[in-house]
């Protein structure tokens with residue numbers, strides 16, 4: 001059984017919701033990424049999203065953009081990230097997902113990317129800008145390696161939700177609001193109605209992300225979904241930490257604080 005399915009099964013049995021943090025691989029450096037994943041796993045993260053840094057991350061706001069730039073300036077490349085995942089897997093069985101822009105996968109070679117991701121221990125992929133025309137082929141190759149392609153829906157998707165979720169695996173990434181990733185005070189979308197619409201089209205677990213910045217917001221939205229994704233608020237903590245120990249401690253505390261309300 002894929003680690004993602006197994007995790008949602010256990011959570012359902014326990015009546016709990018998934019805490020899904022996101023960080024950019026290679027910020028502040030790849031060694032710290034390995035330690036951050038282990039720390040978040042210990043803090044109760046259920047699934048961890050690892051961003052592959054990209055020079056033109058069009059769905060990202062300033063916080064994640066800056067984190068990506070920092071990782072790229074560090075010279076972090078896809079093979080380094082694959083190797084880091086190998087190392088993480090020596091110690092941890094937490095479900096791992098790559099958040100990767102299509103161009104990175106395409107340039108690396110779709111087949112090679114999937115093969116190496118699987119071998120390293122990656123369970124799924126989120127490709128926010130995957131063109132519909134490329135989707136089928138990529139899905140087939142991912143399927144051959146048993147890597148899940150997580151579908152992404154937005155409040156504007158409406159009648160396309162069914163098509164987007166078709167053959168999707170793991171969970172549906174429900175983007176809370178239009179716009180880019182970032183820390184927000186509030187979300188204007190009616191989350192209950194939005195989730196109800198998505199449930200009409202799919203039985204997959206629903207994870208909500210974009211703009212969820214603290215445990216208060218996580219608590220507010222948890223009744224309507226199966227998991228909460230937090231990115232920018234965590235990346236901000238990484239940026240603010242004065243040294244490696246402080247960064248790891250702060251992220252760990254923050255992840256635990258959110259997991260505790262889920």
Ligand SMILES: O=P(O)(O)OC[C@@H](O)[C@@H](O)c1c[nH]c2ccccc12
Nearest residue numbers: 022059128181182210211230231232
């Ligand atoms: O940063 P936020 O607003 O908390 O949103 C989650 C997000 O960081 C993560 O899932 C993500 C990072 N980059 C993305 C690009 C597209 C979709 C999702 C993402």
